[in-house]
Amino acid sequence: MKDFGSDKKNVVQANLDAQKIAFAPIMFQAAKSLRNLGILEYLFNHNKADAKTIATTLNLSIYGVKVLLEAGLSLEMVYLKNNEFLLTKTGYFILRDKMTNINMNFTQDVNYLAMNHLEESIVNGKPEGLKELGNWDTVYMGLSELPEKAQKSWFDFDHFYSDYTFPDVMPILFGNNPKSFLDVGGNTGKFSMECAKYDPTVKITILDLPGQTKMARKNIADAGLENRISAIDINLLNNNDPFPKGFDIIWMSQFIDCFSLEEINGIFKRVYDAMTPDSSFYILETFWDLQKFPASTYSLHATSLYFTAVANGNSQMFHSKDILKVIEKAGFVVDEIHEMIGMSHTLIKCKKKVL
Known part of the structure; x- marks a missing residue:
């Protein structure tokens, strides 16, 4: 097998990447919420805005919008300039890129709960997470019976x-x-x-x-x-x-x-x-x-x-x-x-x- 990857990061970058992994499931939900609640869409349409303006327009609490946008800073989906938030290229991909959205929906609707069973699956050699979707030996036996949202995301x-x-x-x-x-x-x-x-x-x-x-x-x-x-x-x-x-x-x-x-x-x-x-x-x-x-x-x-x-x-x-x-x-x-x-x-x- 051909060589792949390297270990050339400095300690600071390696530590940051380790924390990204440690908090990945939490930050994934923050990214999805920024998309689904219309916050990214608002920034795309208005170029820049503060948290209060966004919250008032979208009928959300200032607290809720603020914690999501601050998570968005570390996700590099938004950046802050003169107390206003602006959309980054990564934020645009989360908002508008079809492939990214299909992957996110597949992760959420098909895999999110199931991945809590990954260790069991490795140990037992069986798809232990499938029980979160239905009672089948493999997902293919249940494709026609998957919950509607999961089925759509799977086929998409x-x-x-x-x-x-x-x-x-x-x-x-x-x-x-x-x-x-x-x-x-x-x-x-x-x-x-x-x-x-x-x-x-x-x-x-x-x-x-x-x-x-x-x-x-x-x-x-x-x-x-x-x-x-x-x-x-x-x-x-x-x-x-x-x-x-x-x-x-x-x-x-x-x-x-x-x-x-x-x-x-x-x-x-x-x-x-x-x-x-x-x-x-x-x-x-x-x-x-x-x-x-x-x-x-x-x-x-x-x-x-x-x-x-x-x-x-x-x-x-x-x-x-x-x-x-x-x-x-x-x-x-x-x-x-x-x-x-x-x-x-x-x-x-x-x-x-x-x-």
Whole structure:
């Protein structure tokens, strides 16, 4: 594994960063309150203001606005000049950046209470925090039954990153005029419907758990695409349940991060058995070691802990080399790698190894 990070901070900076970690859950709530109560919006619209003016306009107590703004100073979301508060670039990101808001809502609505069970999850190898949302073995079994707010934040988080990949991946996938796709872990059917819109002749089959295929079938019917997209219920962890054959492309998007390396190996072997020498197997994933910006790597490392405490207890956002080893072990060769697809993804095209 390639070296990552360093220990070059001075003692003062290291101590400050340690306190940021110690108080992180408290300060997260302060940032969210500054956003949700309209304080950041007020500063954006009025350039600068004192706490009393903001409190009077928003019908909040001066005390409440003051403690939040003072927390905002240490969060570097606002700064103070001549007794008036002004919005910083970081504050603007919290207020207006779509990705930041989706990440914050995902943290609050899906993960916040669950993360109290992270240590248990590590020790027991199970998503002990999932009990805060419902009584399932994995979050995927309960996606269609999640509390409304948590469900919205979960799907907003999942779709936001994958949606950005569509314009980049479609020309690659359809470059050789494929006639059929197997969308493994197709979830709500969003990717399959995008394929059907991109090419009016392609036929697609979704493989997923019954709860997800139920949602997918409804979405597909609403879009009038039942004649071109079908769905099959399957337990993706049952290695005795083979994948259907006869597809030009087998596709997995943001899917393998939902499983352990051992489980991925079993899934890949079933993909191998379902393929012909002419089939192509595409994997679209966010690998933390292949990110262009530190913010992406940080977000992926945090997301791994969601998988630990909430999703399933044994998966993560992987280092690319971990998955390349599983690809080789399953009998594939890597035919192409396309980095920086969308915001942060890598697309890997695999073929059966010629013996």
